[in-house]
Each structure stands twice: as C-alpha cells, then as structure tokens.
Amino acid sequence: MTNRLLSYVCDNWVEGEGDLAQLVNPTTEEVLAETTTGGIDFGAALAHARDVGGPALRDMTFAERGKLLQAMASEIHKFREELVDLAIANGGNTRGDAKFDIDGATGTLSWYAKLGEKLGDRKILVDGESSQLTRSPKLVGQHIYQPLTGAAVFINAFNFPAWGFGEKAATAILAGMPVVTKPATSTAVVAYRIAELLADACLMPKGTMTFLCGSAGDMLDHLNSQDVVAFTGSSDTGAMIRSHAAVVRNNTRVNVEADSLNAAVLGADVEHGSDTYEMFLREVAKDVTQKAGQKCTAIRRVFVPEGLVAQVREDLADRIAETKVGDPGLSEVRMGPLATARQLRDVKAGVDRLRSTCEVVLGDGGRGSLVGVDGEKGFFLSPMLLVAPSLDCAEVHGFEVFGPVATILPYATGGADSTKALIDAIRMGGGGLVSSIYTDDVEIARAFVTGAGPYHGRLTIGGEKVAEHSPGPGAVLPMMVHGGPGRAGGGEELGGLRGVTHFMQRTAVQGYSPLLEKLWA
Numbered sequence: 001m002t003n004r005l006l007s008y009v010c011d012n013w014v015e016g017e018g019d020l021a022q023l024v025n026p027t028t029e030e031v032l033a034e035t036t037t038g039g040i041d042f043g044a045a046l047a048h049a050r051d052v053g054g055p056a057l058r059d060m061t062f063a064e065r066g067k068l069l070q071a072m073a074s075e076i077h078k079f080r081e082e083l084v085d086l087a088i089a090n091g092g093n094t095r096g097d098a099k100f101d102i103d104g105a106t107g108t109l110s111w112y113a114k115l116g117e118k119l120g121d122r123k124i125l126v127d128g129e130s131s132q133l134t135r136s137p138k139l140v141g142q143h144i145y146q147p148l149t150g151a152a153v154f155i156n157a158f159n160f161p162a163w164g165f166g167e168k169a170a171t172a173i174l175a176g177m178p179v180v181t182k183p184a185t186s187t188a189v190v191a192y193r194i195a196e197l198l199a200d201a202c203l204m205p206k207g208t209m210t211f212l213c214g215s216a217g218d219m220l221d222h223l224n225s226q227d228v229v230a231f232t233g234s235s236d237t238g239a240m241i242r243s244h245a246a247v248v249r250n251n252t253r254v255n256v257e258a259d260s261l262n263a264a265v266l267g268a269d270v271e272h273g274s275d276t277y278e279m280f281l282r283e284v285a286k287d288v289t290q291k292a293g294q295k296c297t298a299i300r301r302v303f304v305p306e307g308l309v310a311q312v313r314e315d316l317a318d319r320i321a322e323t324k325v326g327d328p329g330l331s332e333v334r335m336g337p338l339a340t341a342r343q344l345r346d347v348k349a350g351v352d353r354l355r356s357t358c359e360v361v362l363g364d365g366g367r368g369s370l371v372g373v374d375g376e377k378g379f380f381l382s383p384m385l386l387v388a389p390s391l392d393c394a395e396v397h398g399f400e401v402f403g404p405v406a407t408i409l410p411y412a413t414g415g416a417d418s419t420k421a422l423i424d425a426i427r428m429g430g431g432g433l434v435s436s437i438y439t440d441d442v443e444i445a446r447a448f449v450t451g452a453g454p455y456h457g458r459l460t461i462g463g464e465k466v467a468e469h470s471p472g473p474g475a476v477l478p479m480m481v482h483g484g485p486g487r488a489g490g491g492e493e494l495g496g497l498r499g500v501t502h503f504m505q506r507t508a509v510q511g512y513s514p515l516l517e518k519l520w521a
Contacts (some may be wrong), residue, residue, distance in 0.1 A: 005035035005192045006213040008199055010048040016040055016214055019184050025378045026092035026337040027327055033090075033189055035318060037214035043222040045210050046180060049151040050226070053178025053207025058147055060205075061123055065174050066116020069205045072169070073109035076102070076162075079197055083190055090189035091161065092336040092379070094328040097291045101190070104476070105166025108494070111478040112170035115497065123176070124520040125497075127506060130513065140513045144520060145504040147176030148253075150226030152503055155216060155241070157232040158184035158339050159294045161191040167478070167494055168230050173208070175503035177228065180210040180219075184233075186340045188213050195412070225250040228503050230493065232257045232296070238489050255502055256489030258481065259400045260296055261429035261472070262287075265303040265422070265448060267439025268413040272311055279467040280438040281312075284406065285319040287474045288383055289335045293404035297434050297474040300400055303391075306410045313387055313408055317362040319462065320383045326371030333371050337379040338403055344379040350401030351384060357395050358386040358407055391421060397428035423451030431486020436460040436473040457484035457492065 005023075006013040013056035018038030022031050057065065072410040075081070080102055089099035119125070125145035133139045140326045152172035156164035161183050175496025183191035189493050195211035198204060212219070223229065223246045231241055231254065238256035241247065247254060264284050268275045287299040304312045328336030338344045351365050383404040388396050396407045409425065426435060435456050437448040449459055458480055460473040476482045493499050508518060 001488045003033040005188060005213045007031050007037055007194055007213045008209065009040055009045045013199075014040060021214060023090060023186060023189060024340075025089050026339055027329075027373070027377070029377050035188065035213045037212055037217055040212070040217065042217050045212070046151050046153075046219070046222050046227070048207050049178040049180050049210050050149065051207070053205060053209075054149055054151070054176075057173065057178060057208060059124065060176070061121045062116045062119035062174065063121050066113040066119070067111045067175065069116060069170055069173060070113035071205065072112065072198060075197055075201045075203060076109070076194055077106045082118070083193060086190050086193055087162070088328050088336075091187045092292065092328055092339055094333055094336050095331070096334070096335070097328070100290070101160050102162045103158070104163035105194075106383045106462040108167045109170045112174050112500075115176045115500075116174050122520065125501070125504065126520055130516070132147035133510060138513055139510065140509045140516060140518055141508055143506055143508050145501050147229060147504050147505050148226045150177070150224060150228065151210075152179045153219065153223070153227060153229045154179060154181040155229065155231045155233065156181065156183045156191070158187045158343075159291060159296070161187050162194060163476075164232055165191055165194060167476070167482070168479070171494065171499035172228070172503045172515055175500045178208045178210070180212065180243070182212040182216050182219075185214055201342070205256040213411045220244045221246050223247060223250060223252045225252060228255070230254040230255045235259045235487060235489065253502070255491035255493065257296060257433070257493060258487065258492055260433040260484060260488045260490035261300045261397065261400050262297060262432050263301040263303060263426050263435040264299045264473070265430065265435070265437040266305065266308065267437055267441060267444045268305050268446060269439055272308065274276050275467045276438050276440055276462065279313055279462050279470065281319050283436070283462065283470070283472045285315060285323070286472055288320055288385070288404050288406045289323045292335050292338050292381070292382070294339060294402055295474055297476060298345040299436075299473065301396060301409050301429065302406055302408045303425070304408050304414045307413070308407060309322065309387065313361050313385070316408070317385050317402055320362060320385060323383060324371050325368060325382055326373050330372045335383065335404065338381060339379070341379055343402070344381060347381060347401055347403035347405065350399060350403070351405060353395050353399055354386055354401065354405070354407060357393055358388050361385045361408075373422065391425045392428070397425070408493040419447050419451075422520065423447070426452050427455050429455070429487065431484055431488045432456045432493065433482065433484040433488045434458040434460065434473045436462055438462040440464050449498055455485060455490045456486070457481050457488060481513070
C-alpha cells in the first residue's frame with residue numbers, strides 16, 4: 001500500500017489536495033509514497049509561524065533554545081536505525097551514506113546546543129566592544145543582534161534530507177526564529193519521518209516548526225522583510241528565488257548554496273607512495289563515490305602535475321574501481337543508485353558533454369557490474385574518471401556533473417607563471433564551496449590559499465601531519481562556514497555563531513553607557 005505523506009501546518013497534520021507526486025525507491029523504482037501541498041494556505045502557515053512560534057522562541061534564552069536543540073537531536077538519534085532504512089529505500093543511500101546524513105543532522109544540532117549553553121541566559125547578542133561617540137565617555141554606541149520577527153523558510157535539496165534540515169534548523173532556532181521547512185519532494189521520506197518524530201514528541205513550542213511535503217506553491221508570494229529564505233539546490237532556482245517579486249520588494253534575506261565545481265590539487269612536492277599522496281587518492285576516491293557523487297562538496301576537478309598524470313590516472317582509477325556498486329541495502333555495497341530518473345538523465349547528459357573533449361579512463365556511462373541487482377531497474381551509473389586534454393578545458397570548468405564523475409586536469413610546475421596558470425584554472429570554476437590541496441610545502445600552500453581563497457567559502461590543506469585525522473573536504477562541519485561566492489550561490493551557512501546571526505538583525509544602539517550595559521546584562 002502506498003504511503004500518503006502529509007504536511008504539518010499550524011500545529012496540525014494536513015492532507016494536501018489535487019495531483020500527487022510520487023516518491024520512489026531508486027534501486028527498484030517501486031513507488032513508496034505520494035504527497036501534495038495542493039490546497040494548503042501558505043500565507044496562513046507563515047503567519048502562524050511568525051505570530052505563534054516567533055514570540056515563543058524569542059521569549060526563551062539562548063541556553064533554553066540550546067536545550068531544545070539537544071532534545072531534538074536526541075529524539076532523532078533514538079530512531080536512527082529506522083531513518084537509515086528509510087534513507088536506503090528512498091534515497092538510494094548505502095548504510096554508510098545514510099548514517100553520514102542522519103548523524104550530520106544530529107551532530108550539528110548537538111553542536112549548536114552546546115553553543116546555546118555557552119551563550120547562557122541571554123536573549124541579546126553583543127557584537128564587539130562599545131565605542132565612545134563623543135569626548136564624554138558617557139555617550140557610547142554598541143552593536144547588538146536580536147532575532148528577526150519573521151519565519152525562517154528552508155527549501156532543501158534532495159541529497160541530504162536530514163542534514164539539510166538539521167543544519168538550517170539549528171542556527172535559526174538558536175537565533176530565535178521559527179522554521180518553515182520544505183524538503184525536496186523526491187527524497188522527502190526521511191525528512192517527513194523526522195518532522196513526525198519531533199511533532200509527536202511535543203518538544204517544540206507551538207508554531208516553531210512547519211513542514212511542507214510537496215511543492216512550494218505560492219509560498220514566496222507571502223514573504224516579508226522579517227523573513228529569511230535559506231535555499232540549497234541549483235543556481236537557476238536560486239536566481240529565481242532572489243528575483244521573486246516579494247523578495248525584491250521586501251528585501252527579504254536570501255541565503256543560497258548552489259552549484260560548485262570543487263577542486264583537489266596534488267601539490268608539486270608530493271611523491272608517489274607518500275602518506276600525502278595516499279591521502280589524496282583516498283579522499284578523491286571517497287568524494288567520487290560517496291552518496292553516488294551527489295554531494296555539493298564533492299570533488300569534480302582533480303589538478304595533477306603533468307609528470308604524475310599517468311601514475312595518478314592509474315592509481316585513482318584502481319582505487320575507484322574497487323567500489324562495489326549495487327543494492328545499497330547490502331553490506332558489501334559502497335555505492336548505490338542516483339536518487340531519481342531525472343538525476344540519472346542529467347548526469348548522463350553531463351558525461352556526454354565531458355566526453356566530447358576529455359578522455360575516459362574509467363567507466364563507460366552505463367550501469368556497470370552491479371551487486372544484488374537483477375534486470376534493468378534502478379537509476380544506476382558506474383563511477384567515471386576522465387582526463388582533460390589541457391588545463392583550460394572549458395567543458396570541465398563550465399559545467400558540474402552532479403554524480404560519480406571527476407576529471408583530471410594536468411598542470412605545469414615550476415615558476416611563477418605555472419603557479420598563476422594553476423590558480424587561474426581553479427578560478428575558472430566561477431566560485432566554489434570547498435577546494436583542497438595536498439602538500440607539505442608551506443609556499444605551495446600559501447600560493448593556493450591566497451590565490452583560491454577569494455573564490456571559495458572553505459579551503460582544506462591535506463598533508464602528512466593530518467593524514468590520519470582528516471574527515472575529508474566533503475565533510476561539512478558546524479564550526480566552519482558552508483557556502484561560497486559566485487557559482488556556489490554567494491551564501492554562508494554554519495560557521496559557528498556566524499550562521500546564527502543570519503537570522504538576526506544587527507542594530508547600533510547609542511546612549512548612556514551604564515544604561516546600555518543594563519539593557520543586555
């Protein structure tokens with residue numbers, strides 16, 4: 001029997017009307033659930049969040065909001081095994097991929113819970129030191145942060161239904177804003193179950209959480225200047241949100257995390273077989289295959305010194321080829337299918353673009369040899385590795401293939417000109433979420449950080465001293481900024497307290513010094 005997914009609106013579960021969207025198992029193509037938001041009053045949903053949830057959260061201290069986040073994390077963790085099974089069924093995740101998503105959500109919620117505890121029994125954040133405004137020390141100015149009085153609207157991507165919710169909810173709720181969250185419909189089963197668990201546990205004040213399962217409908221029409229939109233997905237959709245009439249008219253805050261042609265650079269100092277070289281192979285291979293390459297932080301471009309290209313293409317292809325692809329429910333399988341039929345079509349089209357100029361080293365654009373899968377059902381694509389003919393290959397730098405695909409690009413070494421050419425090629429990605437370099441040479445690392453830094457939200461430096469400790473560039477950590485300029489959307493999430501202040505208004509307050517100090521004591 002097909003499951004009907006509801007929406008949680010105005011503290012009640014609501015069944016939508018009209019045409020239903022189907023959610024399928026990407027391994028078997030079996031329909032798992034149906035849902036729609038047809039007939040839901042989005043204006044009323046936002047108003048309820050603002051008028052009921054907002055005051056309740058703003059009345060709490062940071063420490064109290066932190067306790068709420070920890071309770072949410074604990075409730076989700078109690079049902080971890082059930083959520084893992086749902087992620088395997090609806091997302092095509094392997095068990096490891098599912099845990100990566102779910103533990104990412106609970107880990108982020110818990111981290112921000114501890115931050116709330118540190119911020120303590122306050123409701124206002126003081127930003128920096130006060131400034132004396134005149135010759136008299138009595139008149140001072142102080143910048144402060146207070147929560148906006150609107151709703152935090154989340155429009156999440158298909159690849160991380162748990163983590164996408166957790167990272168956004170953690171920062172918004174700690175700031176004191178109610179959340180209105182809409183997961184990608186195709187993989188909404190996990191997000192739906194999380195919303196169900198939180199609602200059933202009665203952990204959150206009324207109006208704190210609104211969950212929309214299906215189309216966003218006319219929700220953007222009802223945004224105002226106190227709302228915040230946080231979107232993860234394609235740059236085209238991000239641009240549509242930013243240019244929406246209500247967003248433009250009201251100057252609604254919008255945070256976008258979009259496409260990213262993330263890079264990995266093998267430093268010219270790295271020798272074949274060294275710990276740094278092995279770290280490079282391990283992390284690139286992991287990023288190509290984890291979540292079937294469907295990560296916004298996945299490595300797409302692999303920059304390798306010209307003299308090592310032949311060795312790297314062989315070693316990296318061997319490493320990736322070890323990955324068993326097939327039924328993600330089997331313990332030996334390390335990569336499952338792509339999430340949807342559309343996703344498979346898009347990735348294949350992207351591969352065709354790359355193949356028009358690049359040499360294929362591994363994979364043929366087909367399903368490959370699958371473990372535990374009979375017949376032709378499922379949205380499978382075996383991992384692919386290509387080699388570009390030159391450093392400035394336009395197709396590699398101009399288009400992201402959102403799947404298990406990476407391309408090696410050769411670069412010359414020695415001299416300022418070659419370093420500049422490498423940095424220029426990295427910048428051709430147009431702005432990214434994260435790029436990494438594998439080197440033990442401080443000058444090589446410095447050139448990378450100063451050259452690539454303005455084009456990225458995050459950089460990682462891998463080397464011998466951290467080879468055993470690194471979670472890899474694909475891991476998004478709550479204390480570090482997640483976002484990037486240009487193609488990556490121009491937004492920021494997380495980053496410790498930085499992520500919280502996205503949902504707050506910074507205000508300059510001027511007055512008598514002793515009086516001001518009492519206002520936020």
